[in-house]
Amino acid sequence: MASASDAQDAVDPARRAALVTTGVVGGAGVVAAATPFVASFTPSERAKAAGAPVEVDLSDIAPGTMKTVEWRGKPVWVLRRTPEMIAAVKKTDGRVADPESKRAAYPTPPYARNELRSIKPDFLIVVGICTHLGCSPVGPMAAGSNLALGDDMGFLCPCHGSTFDLAGRVFKDKPAPDNLEVPPxxxxxxxLVLVGDDSKA
Ligand code: FES
Incomplete structure (x- = not known):
């Protein structure tokens, strides 16, 4: 039987790449710029696309910004949350559909099955693909920057309006059936973090 990750792998990688964005939360609103992936890969990049784990350097991610890396053809977001962003997550607990990440379609690894869905509070690591039909949400967006998120900070999927908080948790009554996937x-x-491998040494 096909798994949830098989289903995600079936989404056209070229379309997904075209939708990849990177964003910065500013004081007045979202600043999101399209950042297409490099079109032609080196051999080592091709190996990564085939499934090899990807090392991500965290030292150059400024607070409030995120870096996008590719793992198994999927965009993986690494967001460095500010204290304000962490506080914003704590305010959404009662309004997200699965606050404790108990749903099984995109199983959250045990070490991220917590309110912030992360090993470290300041770093959120999620697959940037909407769990509805595979579009790439945009963000992070500042509170008050759009009607769908209202006073919340988070991500917005422009395809059908699903919204996610800054832990990747989908808000209630949205088309997306699950939180954003946390990769191993x-x-x-x-x-330095390794995406795609959580085995013990
Ligand atoms: S694909 Fe994201 S809301 Fe439909």
Missing amino acids: HKYLSET
């Missing part, structure tokens, strides 16, 4: 990952050091 582990920290290699304070500033």
Whole structure:
């Protein structure tokens, strides 16, 4: 039987790549810029696309911004949350559909099955693909920057209006059936994380 990740793998990678965005939350509103992936990959990049784990350097991610890396043809967001962003997540608990990530379609690894869905509070690591029909949400968006999110900070999927908080948790009564997927990952050091492998050494 096909798994949820098989279903995601079936989404056209080219379309997904075209939808990848990176964003910065500013004081007045969202600043989101389209960042297409490099069209032609080197051999090592092709190996990564085939499934090899990807090392991500965290040292150059400024608070409030995120970096997008590719793992198994999927965009993986690494968002460095500010204290304000962490506080914003805590305010959404009663309004997200699955606050404790208990749903099984996109199983959340045990180490991220917590309110912030992360190993470390300041770093959110999720697959940037909407769990509805596979569009790429935009964000992070500042509170008050759009009607769908209202006073919340988060991500917005422009395809059918699903919204997610800054832990990747989908808000209630939205088309997306599940939270954003947390990929397997582990920290290699304070500033280096490995996406795609959470095995114990
Ligand atoms: S694909 Fe995201 S809301 Fe439909």
